[in-house]
Amino acid sequence: MKPNELNIVIPMKDPTKAKSRLRDVLAPQNRATLALTLYRNTLQFFAEFFPEANRLVVTESAQIAAIAKQYQADVLLEAKAQGLNQALNAATQWSLKHKFHYQLIIPADIAQLSAHEVNQLLLQMQQGHDVVIAQAKDGGTNALACSPPNAINFCYGKDSAEAHLQLARANGLAVKCLTLSQLSLDIDWPADLKQLHSSHQANPLTTFEPRAAL
Template sequence: MEQPLLKKLCVVIPMKSPSRAKQRLASCLSDASREKLALNLFESTLVFFRYEFASLDVLVVSDSREILALAQRHGALCLFDEGSLGLNSALDRACQRVTSLGYAHQLIIPSDIAWLDKQEIHTLLMAARESDVVIAEAKDGGTNALLTTPPSAIAFHYGVHSALSHHQHAARRGLRCCSLQLPHLSLDIDQSDDLEQATQQQPNRFKTWRIAPQSKERSYV
C-alpha cells in the first residue's frame, strides 16, 4: 500500500530565462538548441509533478515572464525574481512566499533533471518523516533535491559542493539531516557528458540533442 504524502508541502522549481540556460553546453549546442533543451526539461518537470504528484502544490521562481506564463498554464504558483542576486537569493524569496502561504515543508527540485522517478520522490518524502533536512546529492557534489521542515530550516548554499554545505549547516543548527544518493536525481544536464548519458538512457527523448562522439557538435538526426 502506497504511503500517504506529506501534508502542506510545496515543490519549488527555480528556472532562469531559457536564453541564459545551459551555458556550459555552448561548445556543443547552438543557442537555439540549448534554449529548446532547457524548455523541454522544465516543462517535463512541471508535467511530472502535475500528473504523478497532483496533490502537491508547485511554485516556480524565475526571472522570465515566458517561463512563469508556462508554469501558470500547468497550474503552478508563480514568483518573479529578477535574478540579479543569484539562485540562493531567489530561493530565499521563494521560501518566504512558501512560508507566508502556510506550508510546513518545502522541496526544491531543479528544472533540469534528465529522468524524474516517482519512487525516488517517494523516498525523499519518506525520509522527511525522520529528518528535518533531506538532501539528494548530484553526481558532482551539488544538491539536486532539498527537502526542509520547516521551509526555512537552513540557509541555502547552492554552488560548488553544496550538498556538503547544506549538511554542515543543518548539523550546526542541531537538525536531523540525511543525504541520499538516488541514481536518477543525481543526473542533471549541465555538461556534454550529462547529455550523452541522458541520450543513452532515453534515446527517443534526447535524440534531437545527440552529440557526435568525436566532434562534440550537434548531430541533426
C-alpha cells in the first residue's frame, strides 16, 4: 500500500448535537467542547503520524469543515445530516471518484489514538485482507478499513462489528476483526469518562469530569 492510495474518513456531527449519551452528566456546552476536543485530537493525530495519507471529514457543520481545513483535511459537506451510514456512503463515493484504493473510517471520539495500532490495522490490509475491523468495547465498529472503499455496505448501529464481519464473509472477502486496546475505547457513556479519570492518564480529556447532576 502506498500512503497516497489511502483515504482516511472522519465522520463528524454538528458539535451541538454530539455526545448525546452524555447528556445526564455533562451540560450541553461541555458536551460540545468534549466533542470538539476529540475531533481536533483526531485531526492532529493523523496530520502528525499519517501525513501522506489523504484525510476527508464528512460533516453537515460549517464550523467542523473550517477546523478540518486547519489540519489540511478535505471536506465533504452534507446538505443535511442523514445518519452515519448515509454520511459514509457519500464519503465512499468521494473516495472512489478520487481513485483511492483503500479507505479507513475512524470516528472522532476515540479517547487516545495509537499510531502503532493504526499501523497494525493497515498491515492486515497490506497482507491481503479486503476488510479489517477494529471493534469497539461494546461491539460497535471503531475503525473500518476497506479495499476497495465500497467493499461492503455500512451497517453502523448496535453490534456493527459482527454485522460488518458477516457482510464481508457473505461477499466472499478476506476479513479480519481485531480487538486493539486503545482503538476499542471510544467515549460514549458516562462510564467511559469515569474510566478515563480513574486511569490517571496524562490526557486533557480528564478535565471533562462527569457530574452526578447538572
